[in-house]
Amino acid sequence: MATLSEKPFGPTLSRRQFVKAGGALVVGFSVVGPGILKGAPKPAAMKNSLDPTLPNSWIELHPDNTILIRTGKSDFGQSSTFTSYRQIVAEELSVPFEAITTVIQGHTDQTPDGSGAFDFLGGGMPNIRKAAAYTYQALLDLASERLGVEKHKLSVKDGIVSGGGKSISYGDLVNNQQLKLTIPVKGELTGIMGLTIEGDPPMKPVSQYTVIGKSFKNSVTASKVAAKETWATDVRLPGMLHARVVHPKTLGSTLVSAGQVDKTKFPNSQVIVKGNLVGVVALTEWEAIQAAEQVAGATKWTDWKGLPASAKLYQYLREEADWKSTPVANGSLNKGDVGTALTGAHKKLSATYQVSYMKHGPIGPTMAVADVKADGTVHIYTHNQNPQELRGEIALMLGVAPDHVVVHAYPGPGHYGRSNGGNAGAEDEAVLLSQALGKPVRVQWMRADDMQWSTQGSGGFSDVQIGLDEKGKIAAYQVDHYMPAMQDDRPIGAVLAGLPTMAAPNPQGDFISSTVNGIQDPWVYASIPNVTERGHGTFQLGQKASPIAVGLRDHSMRTPGQYQQHFPRELAISEAAALAGADALQFRLDHAREERAIGVLKAVREASGWETRPAPRRDAAFTGSTPVRGRGVALMLRNRSYWACACHIAVTPDSGKIVVEKYTIAVDPGIVINPMQLKRQVEGGAVMGISHALFEEVIFDESGITQDDWNSYPIPSMSDIPEIKVVLINNPQVGTYGGGSEAANALAAPAIAAALYDATGKILRKVPLKPAYVKALLNA
Amino acid sequence: MLTLNVNGARHQVDAPDDTPLLYVLRNHLQLSGPQFGCGLAQCGACAVLVDGKEVRSCVFPAASVANQEIVTLEGLPARWARQKGLSAEAAKNTLHPVQQAWIEEQTPQCGFCQNGMMIKATELLESNPNPTLAQIKNAFTNSGPSPNLCRCGTYLAIIEAVQHAATIMAKGR
Numbered sequence: 001m002a003t004l005s006e007k008p009f010g011p012t013l014s015r016r017q018f019v020k021a022g023g024a025l026v027v028g029f030s031v032v033g034p035g036i037l038k039g040a041p042k043p044a045a046m047k048n049s050l051d052p053t054l055p056n057s058w059i060e061l062h063p064d065n066t067i068l069i070r071t072g073k074s075d076f077g078q079s080s081t082f083t084s085y086r087q088i089v090a091e092e093l094s095v096p097f098e099a100i101t102t103v104i105q106g107h108t109d110q111t112p113d114g115s116g117a118f119d120f121l122g123g124g125m126p127n128i129r130k131a132a133a134y135t136y137q138a139l140l141d142l143a144s145e146r147l148g149v150e151k152h153k154l155s156v157k158d159g160i161v162s163g164g165g166k167s168i169s170y171g172d173l174v175n176n177q178q179l180k181l182t183i184p185v186k187g188e189l190t191g192i193m194g195l196t197i198e199g200d201p202p203m204k205p206v207s208q209y210t211v212i213g214k215s216f217k218n219s220v221t222a223s224k225v226a227a228k229e230t231w232a233t234d235v236r237l238p239g240m241l242h243a244r245v246v247h248p249k250t251l252g253s254t255l256v257s258a259g260q261v262d263k264t265k266f267p268n269s270q271v272i273v274k275g276n277l278v279g280v281v282a283l284t285e286w287e288a289i290q291a292a293e294q295v296a297g298a299t300k301w302t303d304w305k306g307l308p309a310s311a312k313l314y315q316y317l318r319e320e321a322d323w324k325s326t327p328v329a330n331g332s333l334n335k336g337d338v339g340t341a342l343t344g345a346h347k348k349l350s351a352t353y354q355v356s357y358m359k360h361g362p363i364g365p366t367m368a369v370a371d372v373k374a375d376g377t378v379h380i381y382t383h384n385q386n387p388q389e390l391r392g393e394i395a396l397m398l399g400v401a402p403d404h405v406v407v408h409a410y411p412g413p414g415h416y417g418r419s420n421g422g423n424a425g426a427e428d429e430a431v432l433l434s435q436a437l438g439k440p441v442r443v444q445w446m447r448a449d450d451m452q453w454s455t456q457g458s459g460g461f462s463d464v465q466i467g468l469d470e471k472g473k474i475a476a477y478q479v480d481h482y483m484p485a486m487q488d489d490r491p492i493g494a495v496l497a498g499l500p501t502m503a504a505p506n507p508q509g510d511f512i513s514s515t516v517n518g519i520q521d522p523w524v525y526a527s528i529p530n531v532t533e534r535g536h537g538t539f540q541l542g543q544k545a546s547p548i549a550v551g552l553r554d555h556s557m558r559t560p561g562q563y564q565q566h567f568p569r570e571l572a573i574s575e576a577a578a579l580a581g582a583d584a585l586q587f588r589l590d591h592a593r594e595e596r597a598i599g600v601l602k603a604v605r606e607a608s609g610w611e612t613r614p615a616p617r618r619d620a621a622f623t624g625s626t627p628v629r630g631r632g633v634a635l636m637l638r639n640r641s642y643w644a645c646a647c648h649i650a651v652t653p654d655s656g657k658i659v660v661e662k663y664t665i666a667v668d669p670g671i672v673i674n675p676m677q678l679k680r681q682v683e684g685g686a687v688m689g690i691s692h693a694l695f696e697e698v699i700f701d702e703s704g705i706t707q708d709d710w711n712s713y714p715i716p717s718m719s720d721i722p723e724i725k726v727v728l729i730n731n732p733q734v735g736t737y738g739g740g741s742e743a744a745n746a747l748a749a750p751a752i753a754a755a756l757y758d759a760t761g762k763i764l765r766k767v768p769l770k771p772a773y774v775k776a777l778l779n780a
Numbered sequence: 781m782l783t784l785n786v787n788g789a790r791h792q793v794d795a796p797d798d799t800p801l802l803y804v805l806r807n808h809l810q811l812s813g814p815q816f817g818c819g820l821a822q823c824g825a826c827a828v829l830v831d832g833k834e835v836r837s838c839v840f841p842a843a844s845v846a847n848q849e850i851v852t853l854e855g856l857p858a859r860w861a862r863q864k865g866l867s868a869e870a871a872k873n874t875l876h877p878v879q880q881a882w883i884e885e886q887t888p889q890c891g892f893c894q895n896g897m898m899i900k901a902t903e904l905l906e907s908n909p910n911p912t913l914a915q916i917k918n919a920f921t922n923s924g925p926s927p928n929l930c931r932c933g934t935y936l937a938i939i940e941a942v943q944h945a946a947t948i949m950a951k952g953r
Contacts, residue, residue, distance in 0.1 A: 077890030077932055217886055224891040225882045225898070226875055227813040227853040234812040285807055286799045289819075363817050363825055363893045363931040413817075414890035414932050447818040676886055680937055684889050687933025710822040710929060717927030718920040718935040 052112035052185045052195050055138070058131035059089060065159050065171035066101045067093070071128055072113040072194055072388055073120055074106035074409045078681050078741045079218035080120035081105050084673045085128050090211040092132035092204055093139075094156040095170070097211050103219075106387050106409025113185075114194025114388030116420035119639055122196075124670070124736025131183070133201035138181045142173045190392030190402055192421060192489075192512055206671060206732050213730065215676035220411065232383040232410035235369045237440040242285040243433050244292035245426075245443060246278040247453045248496070250703035252304030252546035259298025266291035272436045275498040276548055279433045281441060289446070305702035306545035307552060314354050316541075317461055317482055323536045326507040331519040331533030338465075341476035341530040345467025347579050353568035354766040357459040357698035359713055360557050362424075364413035365450035370430035371440040378405045378435075382427050383412025389422030389489070394431055397494040397501065416688075417556045417742075418455060421489030421512065425454050429493035448708035456698050457557030458486040458540075460517075462568035467530075472580035474591055476530040479572075481565050484540050485515040488553045495550060504549055505540060515539055520561030521569060522637040526593035535565075552700065558688065559746040562638060567767060570634040570750030574615070575763060583612045584754060585633045585646070592635070596731065600644035600666040601635060603727045608646040608664035615758035622760040622778040625654045629661070632754025634747040639739030641669040645686075645747035648722075649755040656775030659722075660690050660752060665744060666727035670734030678740045682726045685744025691716045693749040697768050782842050786811070787855030797843035801835075802826045804842045805852060813853025813895045817929075824896030824928035828852050829859075834896075834903045834924055853879075853895045856902060864952055877952065878902050881945035889932030896928050901942045905949060916942050 050057035050070065060068040069089055075081045086100045104110050113127050120126060136156075143161035144151040146168055154163035159170045184198035223229040248255070255276045261269045269282040269291035280295050282288035308316030342348065368382035378398065384390050387407035395402040418424050430443040445453070460483030467476040485505030489512055494501045505515045517537035542551030559566070577587035589601050604610065610631065621628045627650040636643040648662040663686050672678055695714050699706050707713040749767045756774065757763045764777045782793045786809060793808045800819075805811045805828070814837050817825030821836035828837045829851040851859055856879060861871030875883075878901045888894045897920070904911060904919040911919065916939050921927045930938070 077888065079886075217883070221886060221888055221891070222883050224888055225879045225894065226857075227811070227895070229812070229891075231812060231815070231892075233806075233815060234810075236807075236810075284795070284799075285803045286796065361931055363823060363890070363929060364815055365817075411891070413892035416931075444816065447820060447822075680886055680889065680934070683936045684933035687935060688931075691933070709820055710818060710926070715929060715931060716933075716935075717929065718938065719917045719922075719927070721933075721935045724936050 050110070050112045053182050055131045055135045055181050055183055057112040058128060059135050061170050061174045063171045063175040065099060065169055067095065067099050068102040068104065069100055069128060070104040070111045072106065072111040072115055074117050074383070074385065074387065075220065075411070076117045076385060077414045078120070079220070079677050082218045082220050083216050083677050084120065085126070087211045087214070087216060087673055088126065088129045089132040091209055092129060093136050093159070094204070095159040097216050099159060108387050108391050108407045112195065114189045114191070114386070116192060116386035116389065118385065118417065118420050119739055121639070121737040121739060124640060124738070127195070127197045129203070130197040130199070130201060133203050134181065134183050137201055138179070139170055139173060142179070143168055146173060190388045192386060192389055194388055206735055212671060212673050213675070215674055218677065224411065229411055232381060232412040233364065233367060235381040235410065237369060237371055240369065240440040240442055241281045241283065241437065242288040243279050243281040243430070243441050243443045244288050244446065245429050245449065246280060246292055246296045246299055247449055248276055248548070249301035250304040251542055251550045251552065252306045252548060252703070253301035254547055256300035256302060259295040261291055262294055266294065271295055272433050274432055274436065275496055277429065277432060277493055277496040279429065279443070281433055281437060285444070303703070304546065307542040307700055307702050307704070309702055310357070310698065310700045313459060314461055321484070321538045323482060323538050326515040326517070326537040329516050329518045329535035329537070331523065331531065333523045334532050336476070336530030338476045338478045338530045338532040342465055342467040342478065345475055346470045347468040349464070349466040349572060349576050349579055351572060351575065351765055352461055352463050353571060354461045355459050355564045355567055356696070356768060357552070358457040358557060358692060358696045359451065359698055360416045360418040360454065360457065360555070361713065361715060362413040362415055362418065362450070365445040365447055366424035366426040366454065367442065367444040368427040368430040369440060369442045370427070370434040372431060372435040372438070374438065376400060376404055378431055379408065380405070380427055380431065381408045381410065383410055384422065384424065384427065385415050385417070385419040386422045390427055393422050393489070393491050393501070394428060397428055397491060397499045398431070398435070399500065416558045417560060420556060421487060423489065423491040425449070425492055428491035432493055432497055451708050451713055452705045453492060455488060455553045455555030457560065458483050458554045458564065460484065460564045462565065464568055464572040466572055466576045468576060468580055472582055474525070474528045474576055477525070477528050478532045479568060480534045480536060481517060481568070482536045483517045483561070483564050484538050484554060486554045486560055487512055487556050488540060489513070492553070496548065504543055518561065519565065521565035524594065524597050524635055524637050525573070525591040527591050558742040559638065563692070563746045566636055566746050567749045571753050571765060574632055574750065574754035574757070578615050578757070581614050583614055585610055586612055588633065588635050594642070596642040596668045596734070597635060597637070599729060600642045600668050603666035603729060604633065604644045604646045604664050607666065607725050607727050608648065608662065610646055615754065616761040617758055620759060620761040621653060622762050623653050625652060627652045628759040630755040630757070630759030632751040632758060634751040636743055636747055638743040640736060641667055641738030641740060641743060643667050643743050643747055645751050647748060647751040647755050649752055649759065651756055651759050651774065653760065653778045656771035656773070656778065658694055658752065658756065658769055658774060662723045662725070663690065663748065664725045664727070665747065666729060667740065667744070668729040668731050669738030669740050670731050670736050672728050672730040673737055675728055678728055679726050681741040682744045683724055685741060686724050686748065687716060687721055688745040689748030690720065690722070692745060692767065693752045694768055694770070697770065783846055784842065784850060785848065786850045787852060788858055793842070795842060798841045801828070801837035801840045801842045801845060801850070805837060811852050811854055815892055815895055817893065821925040822929070823893065823926065824900065824924060825893050827896035827899040827928070829899055829903060832903065832906060834900050836925055853898060856898065876902065877948035878905065878945045880948055881941040885937055885941040885944055887934055887937040887941045889934055893928065893930045897930065897938050900924065900928050901938070901945060904942065905946055909949060910946050911942065913939065
């Protein structure tokens with residue numbers, strides 16, 4: 001094996017032989033392993049059929065100049081794998097966007113890296129970018145040898161390498177060859193972060209970009225819109241049975257006795273019981289639904305009352321929750337002497353802010369098809385934000401090696417973080433039922449299951465103290481955030497069946513299962529001299545009291561942890577501005593130093609028609625049936641993107657109803673990869689943010705969640721959306737890409753709460769700002 | 781045995797009369813446009829047109845629409861072709877203007893609800909070719925058994941796509 005070149009950045013390129021075979025050859029198929037060669041016997045499941053140390057596992061160049069890319073990250077609607085990833089690869093390889101004809105994503109047997117559907121732009125350096133950069137260097141080496149021209153004299157345009165008066169296409173370079181370029185990777189395939197490509201291959205200078213920055217369409221949109229896409233919900237296997245799960249009566253109930261199927265009505269149904277997991281399986285979906293309802297009525301559970309009801313949530317968290325077992329997290333930017341500065345402050349704000357629990361609320365409930373074969377291999381067909389982690393969880397549950405499990409990924413409803421830890425609910429239940437029956441089983445949760453048995457985004461509260469100096473500037477900022485653990489990755493079916501899972505959240509847990517409440521909201525007010533941020537964590541509600549160790553399970557939801565910390569901070573900053581008699585937006589400008597933070601604030605000031613003045617407005621009113629108007633602002637840094645948002649609202653004091661009339665948001669993500677897709681992502685986030693701010697609160701009693709549909713857990717309809725203005729700030733000198741989807745959902749809550757104060761002169765330091773709560777505040 | 785007229789073809793289906801239309805469409809006829817969202821007629825993901833009116837197939841017993849014309853997302857191109865008198869050849873390569881607009885405006889995020897949104901848009905534009913913003917909002921909020929819900933928050937993109945579809949349809953006249 002002759003090594004062609006050694007790169008300072010690590011990879012080695014070698015050629016084994018020139019080969020010929022039937023049909024077109026692609027780079028490196030032979031080094032992938034015999035298993036995926038056409039015609040070769042294919043093992044039922046393999047650890048991974050692709051070798052992540054080989055760039056052709058990520059990117060395949062074909063002799064016809066088409067390119068295929070593979071990523072473990074599955075698209076959940078933001079289009080990044082179909083647009084941004086293509087643009088990034090096209091840019092690094094200097095090929096047209098259209099050359100990348102195929103994107104393979106998510107399937108655990110066809111993608112190299114794993115990890116989840118979050119932070120697709122991975123610190124500005126997603127795996128696929130490095131894979132492309134490594135491949136580009138290798139192609140230059142090949143071309144240099146083939147053309148007899150020194151590498152530094154070569155240039156590439158549209159996939160044609162030219163230099164010294166000669167040229168050759170990528171397709172011709174790779175035709176009839178087997179090449180091996182090895183690149184460094186690290187990480188754990190089935191861990192939440194998956195594998196990461198290491199090293200620092202040279203990247204194309206941003207100044208030479210021609211593909212990034214253009215509004216390419218999402219290729220999967222056309223097939224979804226034309227009803228030609230295969231969704232997870234469409235998967236039907238031969239001999240497949242339909243199932244529904246009868247979930248326990250409460251979040252702490254154990255099974256007393258499972259009901260029997262009424263065979264006179266449901267002759268083709270049966271009950272499967274495994275521990276506290278009760279499944280009803282039938283030949284047809286309609287029979288499964290009806291039989292499950294009948295069985296549910298005949299199934300007996302123990303009672304349990306181990307939750308603090310949501311009406312007493314704050315009291316419980318403040319007075320009873322165990323905040324002592326979990327180490328306190330300190331902000332990395334804490335500085336100065338907050339205690340002294342607060343004592344000597346000219347004016348002081350001291351307040352407590354509350355955030356409710358929220359549902360992820362996918363528009364389609366979780367579902368999965370599982371096929372546990374006689375030889376013990378397991379195939380799961382589902383939509384999941386982290387198929388590789390799901391694979392590891394299923395293997396752990398069954399006590400088999402991950403080699404035995406394949407997860408096949410399909411499009412489905414947005415999950416907003418719910419399955420980024422590998423499961424959403426139906427997957428493991430389907431596996432257990434399929435295992436019991438020896439047939440493929442499709443588990444579909446009903447809406448009530450999805451409301452009551454899925455995870456939620458954690459609620460919490462924060463104590464803020466701000467001290468102003470005599471000039472009206474913030475001298476000290478102190479916050480203590482309190483939030484139960486926000487990530488429980490245990491599959492619920494495994495928990496109910498009493499099978500092995502990862503640990504429930506605990507103080508000694510690792511990155512994922514820890515109860516530590518880290519500081520998630522990056523500090524943006526650099527000119528404040530004294531800052532202390534502390535995070536206090538605890539167990540999930542009812543987790544320790546539940547005999548089945550369930551409780552109110554939490555899972556990271558869009559802008560996880562940061563939403564809960566950002567609402568208190570930004571509303572408190574608006575209150576501090578009022579205390580100083582300053583305009584809330586100018587006050588932020590006066591305390592920020594980072595140019596990009598200042599840039600987004602100025603952009604929303606201009607785009608929203610912001611009137612500079614202190615809040616509350618002079619004619620603020622908190623009585624009457626005439627709407628009063630106000631506006632508020634928020635600033636945020638997340639995933640390397642700066643965001644600012646201004647909300648203009650109208651509130652009717654007599655009813656407490658808030659209507660957002662104008663929502664203006666500016667984002668500076670650094671390089672804007674695809675303006676149209678980014679704009680659509682931001683618009684969606686804006687609407688979800690209004691939903692968080694005005695509508696969403698998980699209501700539970702002492703036994704479980706009492707909401708079971710969209711009437712009891714409302715989200716906005718089209719008539720609830722305001723005029724929305726999105727300002728995209730392309731900032732190429734930043735040199736990298738920031739996140740563009742989540743964050744937009746987090747800014748509305750503090751901006752709307754500040755707008756309520758502006759309109760009425762009264763502060764409601766709790767979200768959601770439901771009419772009943774607003775009315776109670778204004779009448780107090 | 782049920783006889784259903786779906787997307788211009790008659791189908792014999794072996795399913796109990798009370799089976800909700802959605803399960804017949806998805807499981808017996810392998811149509812993937814309508815989706816299961818709530819099973820309660822509260823979201824619209826499962827919507828189909830029955831004699832031109834938006835219906836929530838998740839709660840409608842299949843037998844109750846046995847004699848009516850059912851059109852799913854799959855049937856929208858043919859519906860448009862018929863309305864426009866396009867040739868069979870041209871119809872094959874044509875999407876309904878609503879579908880074209882949904883692509884051109886890049887309306888979906890996850891896209892799971894968009895079946896119902898496109899069905900609702902088709903119903904609206906067939907009766908009101910040039911709706912105002914208020915009429916669009918009203919149609920998607922108040923005209924069905926529930927508002928058509930989108931969890932990804934694509935309402936603005938839907939409004940822009942409806943307006944765009946109206947323009948395409950007007951040109952097609």
